[in-house]
Amino acid sequence: MKLGLFNILITLLLLACSTGGHIAPIQERKQPPSQKIAHHVVSKGETLYAIAWRYGLDVKTIAQRNGLSSPYTIFPGQKLSLWTSKPRSKPPRKVAKSNKSSPKTVPKSSSSKPKKPKVKTKAAPKVASGATSKPRSKTKTRAPSNKKSKTQKQAGISWRWPAKGRLLARFSGPNGLNKGIDIAGNLGEPVVSAAAGRVVYAGNGLRGYGLLLIIKHNEQYLSAYAHNNKLRVKEGDIVKGGQRIADIGSSGANRMKLHFEIRKNGKSVNPLSYLPKR
Incomplete structure (x- = not known):
């Protein structure tokens, strides 16, 4: 009797597995993209130059942000702020003002005739006989560009x-x-x-x-x-x-x-x- 009951249970279990039951597959999911790091905790042996190099920042900017002066002494466990940019303040919006109180212009009567402006004529410059006027050249000679020497000079x-x-x-x-x-x-x-x-x-x-x-x-x-x-x-x-x-x-x-x-x-x-x- 017990053997028959056991066979029935095994049969029912196999039917359940074949119809609806299954094992969920295991998947490796990538971690979400990391946020911008705001702080760095100093480890033993680190210098401010090494920390700036790691994050691609200027050492002077990190020093100024954390109130450090040359020679930029730091110690293990110290928390340094890495934020270098400040949010820009938005300029106030300009509100258009209505010109209700602006005075109206009154047209002049037709009887008054406008005066004609006097045009002053300038006398042509005198040119001595036999002399010819030459136009002045505005072009300037430029030295040939040399990117290599410019970079070396800047450095x-x-x-x-x-x-x-x-x-x-x-x-x-x-x-x-x-x-x-x-x-x-x-x-x-x-x-x-x-x-x-x-x-x-x-x-x-x-x-x-x-x-x-x-x-x-x-x-x-x-x-x-x-x-x-x-x-x-x-x-x-x-x-x-x-x-x-x-x-x-x-x-x-x-x-x-x-x-x-x-x-x-x-x-x-x-x-x-x-x-x-x-």
């Missing part, structure tokens, strides 16, 4: 290549995947400073850059050297243009190379517009 920096290898990847724009250029190299080959300046970051705290150096050249320009195998300078060191600062490696990368960037006021620019032509 006020004598740039040089940071490594001797061939070019692997070019700049793809400030919002592109490659914010600089990639230069091929072998393990241990020298990396030199592209210009004179001061080291403002040396470490591996920025994801995707490996062992990284950031050098400040003036109030506008910074340069970065990523994926190094060894760093030969530290934060605060003053370096000369062409001085060896690191060894080529593959830290944070899938091959031996140097990733090089130049940023102006926190924004990525094309290094090939600044480096001399090979």
Whole structure:
């Protein structure tokens, strides 16, 4: 009896599964797009220059926003505001005023005749006999434009290549995947400073850059050297243009190379517009 009842229950269960019951499939759903980050909590070893580099912001703007002065000392656990733009205030709307009280113009009587304006004639300039008048030329000669020299003059920096290898990847724009250029190299080959300046970051705290150096050249320009195998300078060191600062490696990368960037006021620019032509 029990065996028959058990068979009946199994039959009913199989019928239910074949008609309506089924297992819901498991799907991987992408996370919603992240919102703009408003704050950053400082971690150990971070500098304000490294934080500004991470978010593509100007270090002076972050410092001003958080009431920091040079040399921009920060400490672990400190909460920094990253917002740099303020909402624009809308101008007040202009209300058209009705001109009800404007006086009406009274036409003059037809008896009064308008006076004719006197036209003064200027005497023609006297030209001496035998002299011919030549028109003055207004065209000015312009010097030929030279974009390369103009960029160098704006930077006020004598740039040089940071490594001797061939070019692997070019700049793809400030919002592109490659914010600089990639230069091929072998393990241990020298990396030199592209210009004179001061080291403002040396470490591996920025994801995707490996062992990284950031050098400040003036109030506008910074340069970065990523994926190094060894760093030969530290934060605060003053370096000369062409001085060896690191060894080529593959830290944070899938091959031996140097990733090089130049940023102006926190924004990525094309290094090939600044480096001399090979």
